[in-house]
Structures are given as structure tokens and as C-alpha cells.
Amino acid sequence: MKEAKRLSSLVNDMLDMSSLKSGIANLNKSHYNLTESLKAAVDRINELVKKDGYMLTFDYDKDTxxxxxxxxxxxxFKNHKRPLMVTGLGLTMVKKLIEVHGDKYGVKSKHGKGSVFWFQLEIKK
Known part of the structure; x- marks a missing residue:
């Protein structure tokens, strides 16, 4: 049963990815508080990874x-649909979502030190 759930999760992730790549996925844009969304995501992930000795930090100056x-x-950010199912497509989906919005992303990594994943979103006033 566990393998069936993992396979189902993988298929769902592939369908999500396909709709993003093909442009079928419509964006319903609105103004919202990104800072609060990211804080909630970091808190949720920290709960999942603290038993393994990991910790994420989120540094910010003001609400954006x-x-x-x-x-x-x-x-x-939260992967709330399947928080414990790992399909290996998470970063690929985030990358595509950022590209669909027309924004930038990247990663800085040092062996034995860790990695910093970043993204830059245009703030429209």
C-alpha cells in the first residue's frame, strides 16, 4: 500500500509539472503577504526535519x-498536499513555478557546509 501511495504521488506530481510546462495551469494572481506564507512554510518544515538535526532559517526585514x-x-512552499511523500520533483516544480511567474532563482552550495536556495520575485505596487 505504501508503494501505491508513493506511485500515485509521483503521477500527481508529474501531472502538475506537465500542466505548468504546457501552460495549461492558469495563474490566479492577487496581492498577498509573501513573508507570512514563507514563515509558515519554514515553521512547518522545521517541525518535520528537527528530529533529523536540521533547521531552516528565514531572514527578512519587513513584510513583503x-x-x-x-x-x-x-x-x-509548503508542499501541503503530500508533506511526507518525496518524489524528487519538488525543486523542479518550484523552479517551473518561478519561471511561469517570470522571476529568478538560484542555489549556492558548499560541500560540507550546506546549500542556500534563493528566489527573487518582482514586487508590483
Whole structure:
């Protein structure tokens, strides 16, 4: 049964990825508080990984509001649909979602030190 759930999760992730790549996935953009969304995601992930000795940090100066698809971004940041199922497509889906919004991303990594994943979203006033 566990393998069937993992396979189902993989198929769902592939369908999500396909709809993003093909442009079928419509973006329902609105202004929302990105800072609050990211804080909630980091808190949730920290609960999942603290038993393994990991900790994520989120540094910010002030609340930031963006014009983007809040639902799709929340799915990407929180992965609330399948929090414990790992299919290996998470970063690929986040990358594509950022590209669909027309924004930038990257990673800085040092062997034995860790990695920093970053993204830059345009703030529209």
C-alpha cells in the first residue's frame, strides 16, 4: 500500500509539472503577504526535519506583498498536499513555478557546509 501511495504521488506530481510546462495551469494572481506564507512554510518544515538535526532559517526585514498566484506558491512552499511523500520533483516544480511567474532563482552550495536556495520575485505596487 505504501508503494501505491508513493506511485500515485509521483503521477500527481508529474501531472502538475506537465500542466505548468504546457501552460495549461492558469495563474490566479492577487496581492498577498509573501513573508507570512514563507514563515509558515519554514515553521512547518522545521517541525518535520528537527528530529533529523536540521533547521531552516528565514531572514527578512519587513513584510513583503507580491502579486502572484497564492495557491500555487503556497503549494510549492509548503508542499501541503503530500508533506511526507518525496518524489524528487519538488525543486523542479518550484523552479517551473518561478519561471511561469517570470522571476529568478538560484542555489549556492558548499560541500560540507550546506546549500542556500534563493528566489527573487518582482514586487508590483
Amino acid at each position: 506583498y507580491i502579486y502572484a498566484d497564492e495557491v500555487k506558491n503556497t503549494q510549492a
